[in-house]
Amino acid sequence: MVADPADSAAVTHALARARLEDLPALTERLMAAIFTDNPEWTDYSPVPREDLWDGCRRYLERILQILSGAVGGPDGDDVAAAIGRRRAEQGVPLEVMLRTFRLGGRIIWEELVDQAHQEHADPDSMLGVATSMWTVIDGLSSTLSTSYRNTELEQVRRDDQRRHALVEDLLAGRARDIAFAQRTAKELDLPPGGDYLAVVAEMQPDGAFALRGHQDALHALHVRSVWQVRADTLVGLVALEQHDKNLVLDALRPLARARVAASPVVRGLAEAGLAHQLALTALGTSSHGVAELVTLEERYPEALLVQSPDLAQRLLESRLGPVLALPVRERDMLLDTLTAWLEENCSTANAAVRLHCHRNTVLNRLHRITSLIGQPLWGRSAYVSLSLALSALRLRDGLRG
Numbered sequence: 444m445v446a447d448p449a450d451s452a453a454v455t456h457a458l459a460r461a462r463l464e465d466l467p468a469l470t471e472r473l474m475a476a477i478f479t480d481n482p483e484w485t486d487y488s489p490v491p492r493e494d495l496w497d498g499c500r501r502y503l504e505r506i507l508q509i510l511s512g513a514v515g516g517p518d519g520d521d522v523a524a525a526i527g528r529r530r531a532e533q534g535v536p537l538e539v540m541l542r543t544f545r546l547g548g549r550i551i552w553e554e555l556v557d558q559a560h561q562e563h564a565d566p567d568s569m570l571g572v573a574t575s576m577w578t579v580i581d582g583l584s585s586t587l588s589t590s591y592r593n594t595e596l597e598q599v600r601r602d603d604q605r606r607h608a609l610v611e612d613l614l615a616g617r618a619r620d621i622a623f624a625q626r627t628a629k630e631l632d633l634p635p636g637g638d639y640l641a642v643v644a645e646m647q648p649d650g651a652f653a654l655r656g657h658q659d660a661l662h663a664l665h666v667r668s669v670w671q672v673r674a675d676t677l678v679g680l681v682a683l684e685q686h687d688k689n690l691v692l693d694a695l696r697p698l699a700r701a702r703v704a705a706s707p708v709v710r711g712l713a714e715a716g717l718a719h720q721l722a723l724t725a726l727g728t729s730s731h732g733v734a735e736l737v738t739l740e741e742r743y744p745e746a747l748l749v750q751s752p753d754l755a756q757r758l759l760e761s762r763l764g765p766v767l768a769l770p771v772r773e774r775d776m777l778l779d780t781l782t783a784w785l786e787e788n789c790s791t792a793n794a795a796v797r798l799h800c801h802r803n804t805v806l807n808r809l810h811r812i813t814s815l816i817g818q819p820l821w822g823r824s825a826y827v828s829l830s831l832a833l834s835a836l837r838l839r840d841g842l843r844g
Contacts, residue, residue, distance in 0.1 A: 451571025452512075454564050458555045458572065459510035461562075466507075469550060470500040476546045481539060489533045498526050499547065502583070506551050509579050517582030527590030531598070537591050541584055548580035606631065610671040613680065616716030624712045631669050633712065638683040640691065641706040641718035643676050643726050644699070652677040653701030653734070660694045678722075680715055683708065696736045702729040703736040724749055728838065748835050755835040762832040765815040778833070780808040781820075785830055789821070 462469070474496060477484050484495070505522040508514045517523065530540050555576065559569055609627050618624040618635075628635035644654035654677060661668050661681065668681040681691055688708055695703070704725035706718040721739050728745035729737050739746055748755040759767075766777050780798060784805065787793035791809075795802040813820055820829065 450565070451568045451575070454559070454568040455510055455572045455575045456512045457562070458558045458564070459507045460513075461558050462551070462554050463504070463507050463511065465554070466500055466504055469503050469554065470496060472550050473499045473503060473543075473547050476550065477543055480546060481542050483536070483539045484543075490530070490535060494529075498529070499543075502526060502544065502547055503551060505583065506547065506576075506579055510551075510555075510575060517579045518586060520583055520586050523583040523586040524590035527587040528594045531591045531594035537588060540587060540591065544580060544584045544587060548577065552576055606669075607671065610669055610678075610680070613712060613715040614671070614678065614719045618712040618715055621713075628712060633667055633669065633680070633682050634684060636711040638688070638708045638710065639712065639715060639718055640681045640683060640688060640708060641715065641722040642679040642681060642695065642703065643705075643719070643722040644679075644703045645701055645726065646675045646677070647701050651700070653703050654679075654695065654698050655700060656698050657695055660698060661691070664690065664694055666691055676723075676726075678719060680712075680718070692736065692738065699734050699736045701734055702726055702731070704729060705736065705738045707739050730837075744831055745834050745838055748831065748838055755831075755838070758828065759832050759835040759839070762816060762818070762828050763836065765817075766812060767836075769815075777808055777812050777815075778836070780805060781812055781829065782833055784809060784820075785826065785833070789826070 477495070477499070484490075501522050505514070505516070505520060509516045509520075527540065531537075552573070555572060556569070558564075559572070609630060612618070612623070613627060618627060624635045627633075642654070642657075644652050644657075646652055652672075657679065658668070658670065664686065666681060666686055667684070668679050670677060670679045683691065692705060695705075704722050706721040706725065709715070709718040709721075724746045725737055725739040725742055727749040728742040729735060748758075763778075766774055768774075769777070780794065783797045784791065784794040787797060791802050791805045795805045798805065809820055819825055
């Protein structure tokens with residue numbers, strides 16, 4: 444015969460109320476069962492015995508309170524949620540907690556069965572008691588799991604925020620403080636001293652960064668690094684330790700999908716801010732739309748110009764202004780000739796071969812440039828200023844593009 448639901452509910456309430464007074468003994472039973480049937484608990488020293496005992500007591504009490512009708516639940520129960528949050532903060536694995544909840548449920552069920560025998564309860568009603576009992580355990584376990592996972596997510600967010608703040612402080616130069624550098628190095632798993640590189644990659648129009656697969660590439664070389672996403676760049680601090688910088692750069696260079704730049708080697712985290720600024724300067728020497736990794740050592744003249752854009756513009760106008768004012772065809776011809784001549788170590792013959800024209804043609808074009816700018820093309824000062832002016836022109840036109 445199937446018991447009346449109302450009768451089953453009444454029996455459940457009565458049995459649970461009768462066992463509420465036995466909470467200390469039930470808690471000791473659960474504590475003993477935990478270390479017998481759930482020995483993983485011995486690995487979690489961050490949970491003091493008093494804390495564990497209190498959690499077990501509150502959990503068993505809540506089961507009996509719900510079964511007795513004293514409180515509603517179990518979905519969203521505040522006791523189960525608090526236990527889940529606390530154990531997540533202490534690092535107890537969720538599966539260990541769920542086994543503990545099931546052990547507690549088994550103990551309560553055994554007590555209810557014993558109480559039913561003492562009171563000669565209707566055996567048919569015990570099916571309803573069992574259904575209610577395990578519905579409560581399932582609901583409390585679900586609430587525990589939800590609270591536990593939410594706490595884990597909050598911890599991850601806090602850890603990410605902490606990590607983000609530490610890297611930002613490094614980039615701002617706070618690591619000049621030795622105590623801060625040592626503490627930050629430990630938290631980020633980086634050496635406080637030794638050689639470092641800063642790497643900066645721009646964000647592409649589609650929102651992706653110019654450097655992809657960089658962490659896997661460095662991990663394969665056993666190179667430690669930290670990376671930070673900023674407003675429009677991806678910034679990395681790479682600890683070279685015993686590794687050669689060229690080995691690291693060679694691993695990153697094929698991964699460039701747009702503009703990427705690296706700083707010169709700096710010493711320790713104390714110079715991380717300087718390295719970042721130097722990498723940004725190097726990035727400024729690379730033209731938009733170009734997929735490349737450049738280093739500051741390769742671009743020192745351009746870097747000087749990037750650092751002083753007003754001075755670069757004045758240099759360009761002073762040295763090449765009259766040439767730039769010519770019609771496009773003649774202007775480009777003269778600029779190409781000047782560039783080839785300088786890059787061929789001022790050899791008219793070599794420049795002629797490169798430009799596929801006669802040596803006298805090169806000479807005539809150079810005389811034309813001399814008459815336009817009103818200054819000689821020969822001499823150390825002229826070579827330097829003209830080379831810088833051509834670099835300034837490339838930077839201006841490239842960055843506009």
